[in-house]
Amino acid sequence: MIFDAIELENVGVYGGQQQLVLTPEREGKPIILIGGMNGGGKTTLLDAVQLALYGPKARISNRGKLGYREYLKAAIHRGSDPSEGASIAIHFRRVVDGEMHAYRLLRAWREGAKGIEETVEVLRDGEPDPVLGEHWDEYIESYIPSGISHLFFFDAEQIKDLADGQQAAELLGTAIHSLLGLDLVERLDSDLLALERRKKVAAQTGTELALLRAAEENVGRFDSLLEQAILERGSLRTEADQLAKVVTQCERQFRLEGGDLFEKRVELEAELKDLHDRLSIEENVLREIAAGAAPLLLIQPLLANLENEATREAEVQKAQIVLGTLEERDQRMLEVLRKARFAAPQLAKVESLFQEDRQTRKKLVGEPCHLHADEDFVTNLRHLRATALPEARANMDHHLESSSILRERITRAETTLARVPAADAIGKLQRELETLRIRLQQKMGDINAADAKIQALSRQREAAESGVEKAREKHSDEIFGDESRQRVLKHSAKVRQTLKKFRSTMIRKHAGKIERLMLESFTQLLRKTSLVTGIQIDPESFRIDLTGGDGKPLPFERLSAGERQLLATSLLWGLARASGRPLPTIIDTPLGRLDSSHRRHLVDRYFPVASHQVILLSTDEEIDEDSLKRLQKFVGRSYSLHFDEALRSTQITPGYFWNHEATC
Numbered sequence: 001m002i003f004d005a006i007e008l009e010n011v012g013v014y015g016g017q018q019q020l021v022l023t024p025e026r027e028g029k030p031i032i033l034i035g036g037m038n039g040g041g042k043t044t045l046l047d048a049v050q051l052a053l054y055g056p057k058a059r060i061s062n063r064g065k066l067g068y069r070e071y072l073k074a075a076i077h078r079g080s081d082p083s084e085g086a087s088i089a090i091h092f093r094r095v096v097d098g099e100m101h102a103y104r105l106l107r108a109w110r111e112g113a114k115g116i117e118e119t120v121e122v123l124r125d126g127e128p129d130p131v132l133g134e135h136w137d138e139y140i141e142s143y144i145p146s147g148i149s150h151l152f153f154f155d156a157e158q159i160k161d162l163a164d165g166q167q168a169a170e171l172l173g174t175a176i177h178s179l180l181g182l183d184l185v186e187r188l189d190s191d192l193l194a195l196e197r198r199k200k201v202a203a204q205t206g207t208e209l210a211l212l213r214a215a216e217e218n219v220g221r222f223d224s225l226l227e228q229a230i231l232e233r234g235s236l237r238t239e240a241d242q243l244a245k246v247v248t249q250c251e252r253q254f255r256l257e258g259g260d261l262f263e264k265r266v267e268l269e270a271e272l273k274d275l276h277d278r279l280s281i282e283e284n285v286l287r288e289i290a291a292g293a294a295p296l297l298l299i300q301p302l303l304a305n306l307e308n309e310a311t312r313e314a315e316v317q318k319a320q321i322v323l324g325t326l327e328e329r330d331q332r333m334l335e336v337l338r339k340a341r342f343a344a345p346q347l348a349k350v351e352s353l354f355q356e357d358r359q360t361r362k363k364l365v366g367e368p369c370h371l372h373a374d375e376d377f378v379t380n381l382r383h384l385r386a387t388a389l390p391e392a393r394a395n396m397d398h399h400l401e402s403s404s405i406l407r408e409r410i411t412r413a414e415t416t417l418a419r420v421p422a423a424d425a426i427g428k429l430q431r432e433l434e435t436l437r438i439r440l441q442q443k444m445g446d447i448n449a450a451d452a453k454i455q456a457l458s459r460q461r462e463a464a465e466s467g468v469e470k471a472r473e474k475h476s477d478e479i480f481g482d483e484s485r486q487r488v489l490k491h492s493a494k495v496r497q498t499l500k501k502f503r504s505t506m507i508r509k510h511a512g513k514i515e516r517l518m519l520e521s522f523t524q525l526l527r528k529t530s531l532v533t534g535i536q537i538d539p540e541s542f543r544i545d546l547t548g549g550d551g552k553p554l555p556f557e558r559l560s561a562g563e564r565q566l567l568a569t570s571l572l573w574g575l576a577r578a579s580g581r582p583l584p585t586i587i588d589t590p591l592g593r594l595d596s597s598h599r600r601h602l603v604d605r606y607f608p609v610a611s612h613q614v615i616l617l618s619t620d621e622e623i624d625e626d627s628l629k630r631l632q633k634f635v636g637r638s639y640s641l642h643f644d645e646a647l648r649s650t651q652i653t654p655g656y657f658w659n660h661e662a663t664c
Contacts, residue, residue: 001092001093001094001144001581001582001583001584002023002024002092002093002094002584002612002613003022003023003049003090003091003092003584003613003615004021004022004023004091004092004093004102005019005020005021005022005023005090005091006019006020006022006045006048006049006052006088006089006090006091007019007087007088007089007090007091008045008048008086008087008088009086009087009088010076010077010080010084010085010086010087011044011048011075011076011077011086011087011088012041012044012047012048012075012077013039013040013041013044013077013643013649013650014041014044014077014649014650015077015079015080015647015648015649015650016080016649018650018651018652019652020034020045020639020652021637022613022615022637023637024612024613024636024637025636025637026636028633028634029633029634029635029636030608030611030612030613030614030634030636031607031608031614031615031616031631031634031635031636032613032614032615032616032635032636032637032638032639033616033618033623033628033631033635033637033638033639033656034615034616034617034618034638034639034640034641035618035619035620035623035638035639035640035641035656035657036617036618036619036640036641036642036643036650037619037620037641037643038245038249038619039643040641040642040643040650041641041643041650042588042589042617042618042619042641043061043062043155043588043617044650045586045588045617046061046153046155046586046588046617047060047061047062048088049088049090049153049586050149050153051075051088051107052088052089052090052105052107053090053105053140053144053149054137054140054146054149055068055107055118055120055137056068057137057146058146059146059149059150059153061155061238061241062238062242064235064238065231065235069115069116072086072109072116072118073111073115073116076109076111077649078648079647079648079649082110082111083110083111083112084110085108085109085110085111085117086108086109086110087106087107087108087109088106088107088108089104089105089106089107090104090105091103091104092105094143101124101125102124102125102126103122103123103124104122104123105120105121105122105136106119106120106121106122106123107119107120108121120133120136121133122136143581144581144583147174147175148174148175148575148579150572151175151572151575151576151579152576152583152584152585152586152611153585153586154572154586154587154588155587155588155589156569156587156588156589156590156591169538169541169542169543169544170542172537172542172544172571172575173542175575176507176510176511176514176537176542176575186503188499189496189499189500192492192495192496192499193496195488195492197216211471212468212471215464215467215468215471216468218464218467218468219461219464219465219468222457222460222461222464223461225457226454226457226458226461229450229453229454229457230454232450233447233450233451233454236443236446236447236450237447239443240440240443240444240447243436243439243440243443244440246436247433247436247437247440250429250432250433250436251433252621253429254426254429254430254433257421257426257429258419258420258421258426259421259426259429259430259433261416261419261420261421262420262421262423262426262430265417265420268413268416268417268420269417271413272410272413272414272417275406275409275410275413276410278406279403279406279407279410282399282402282403282406283403285399286396286399286400286403289392289395289396289399292392293384293388293389293392294392294393294396296384296389297389297392297393300385300389303381303384303385304385306371306381307378307381307382307385309371310371310373310377310378310381311378313371313373314373314378326354326357330351330354333350333354334347334350334351334354337350504539504540507539508539510578511537511539513578514537514574514575514578515534515535515536515537517574517575517577517578518535518570518571518573518574518575519532519533519534519535519570519574520574521569521570521571521573521574521577522535522566522567522570522574524605524606525566525569525570525573525601525602525605525606526563526566526601530549531548531549531559531563532546532547532548532549532554532567533547533548533549533551534546534547535547544571562597562598563598565598566598566601566602569602569606573606573610576610576611582611582612583611584611584612584613584614584615585610585611585613585614585615586615586617587607587610587614587615587616587617588617589617589618589619589622590602590607590616590617590618590622590623591603591618591622591623591627599622599627600627600630603623603627603630603631604630607631607634608631608634620657623656625658628656628657628658635656637654638654638655638656639652639653639654639655639656640652640653640654640655640656640657
């Protein structure tokens, strides 16, 4: 199935006639990106698609407790004439019996003399199809059951609720029943049970019949109370969702006003003090280094000259000591050579060598000495230049670099602190946010109380139903004397038991495939194969159990908020894949409250492959400039929704925020 276009006329914030072409530009560009600010009509588009398809069964965001006709009346654009009404037309294509057919579904309504009047018309391949229009509800239920529509058309900000085990179990129960056609089994079971009741009632008279009717009236009373409690719970959930959106907007405003910095003020001040303390320590170390040999680094050339001079004077001193000794030694050596009758030429040569050596030493002894240093002076000076000064240089450079880094961090911290708004400037917004959070928490408490009330009423109804069964079974031997009636009741009970086994077997048979697809989807989104290694579905309660990388059960609460929201997205994605239906995906508020890293997971790994046609309804803060660049090559068409204050109507223009031409 492919949505080719949607036409709106006087629907919600859309005054007059508006059209969106939704046909993907070409293969590989499945995304239709629609941008708009809050209140600009994004959610109205999602509601319009579901309203056109499902009518009274549509899952509409702001219907609340309104009846269907009341909702249609409220959905007419305020600036238009209610008698002219509103309409939604969807152009789509789908393959039937191997052939592609084009459809145009029109749902229109207006306020007439007897209230809201609604019509549904269907064109097939350009020709009116009155039979299909008359039986559209049955047609769409057979193709896309309303019970699984939320797998393909959903508000991503609300799927965070699915990360709660109970909410996920409810979703799975509804979706699996619709996917496997088990709603028909449930209906058959109910019909058989009703048949048994009629047969049993027909056989009862007098007191037994009165008791049975009283018991059934008791069940009916609990049915009414339970239905009312469920409606109240739904209303509370709607109010909580609306309040959550207000909290999100207030949190966004709080961040824009510097609220995050204000809340971190004490932490920032402590960090700045710690940085100053660390800088003081570094400066003290540098002072200690400066008190040692470090200043001599400034005169290293002079120290080299000093070492050379000290070495020379040490040689002069040695020459003075040995000169006298050498003269005596030379005379003795010559005497020894003469007595040994050494040849005269050689003797003269030796004497000349001795003389030259002494003359050289005499010149050295004659050089002036200024330092008169002791023997250890040269050794200490060499150690200073070769070891002590390089160590001082390295130590000083290290601490100078540390000091420089600390000063930079101090500058950044002081700049950040300077941006912290004053308490009187942010206080009002902070108090408003705290009040909203408390109200939301109280509303969630009301929802929990409503859930508890529903569970209690369900238990009481089960007890009442059990009382009905006991009343029917009382004196059964006397009551069911009729052989034909007994046979019907007997076989009906057997069939219901068989249906129960069939239902359980079907769920067990397909649960493995659904579990695998959910796990594949979650792994593909998060790319953490060791975080969750298994997803199990209880075939009776539809409770979801996770297995961690260590092979042990992993509670939902152990996952981060972002991981839980990705898990909820994976549940929807896995169920949609399990349905085997090639349907478009429409996502309102696509990135919800995810942080930047988890947003990238959805942008890179989900949106481009979620379906062959993906319609994203986003604000400029969700699909921002960075996300737009990442999605660019997958975007076939884009639109912007602009609310015109003068016309009190939203206008649709081609192109997304920032660079329109790049995404048209």
